[in-house]
Amino acid sequence: MGNWRVGPIGTVGGEGFWGCGFVLYDRTGKPCVTFGYATEDNAKAGREHIAAALANIATVTGAKHT
Numbered sequence: 001m002g003n004w005r006v007g008p009i010g011t012v013g014g015e016g017f018w019g020c021g022f023v024l025y026d027r028t029g030k031p032c033v034t035f036g037y038a039t040e041d042n043a044k045a046g047r048e049h050i051a052a053a054l055a056n057i058a059t060v061t062g063a064k065h066t
Helices: 038-053
Strands: 010-014 019-026 031-037
Touching: 010 031, 019 038, 031 038
Parallel strands: none
Antiparallel strands: 010 019, 019 031
16 A cells, blocks of 8 residues: 555544544655544445555556645
C-alpha cells in the first residue's frame, strides 16, 4: 500500500454529518478522504474494503481541484 494508510474507526464529521467512520491518509501522511457511515459495522466493512483495495497498490492518482 506504499505510504497510504487507512486510519482507525472513530467519530468523523463534516458536510453536516457526524457519525462513525475513518480517514484515508495519503503517501505524505496527510488526511485526504474521510468516509462516514451510519453504523459502526458498516464503517468496519468499508475500512476493510478500502484497505484491501490499497494492498499492493502501485499508484493512486487523485482528482485535481481548481
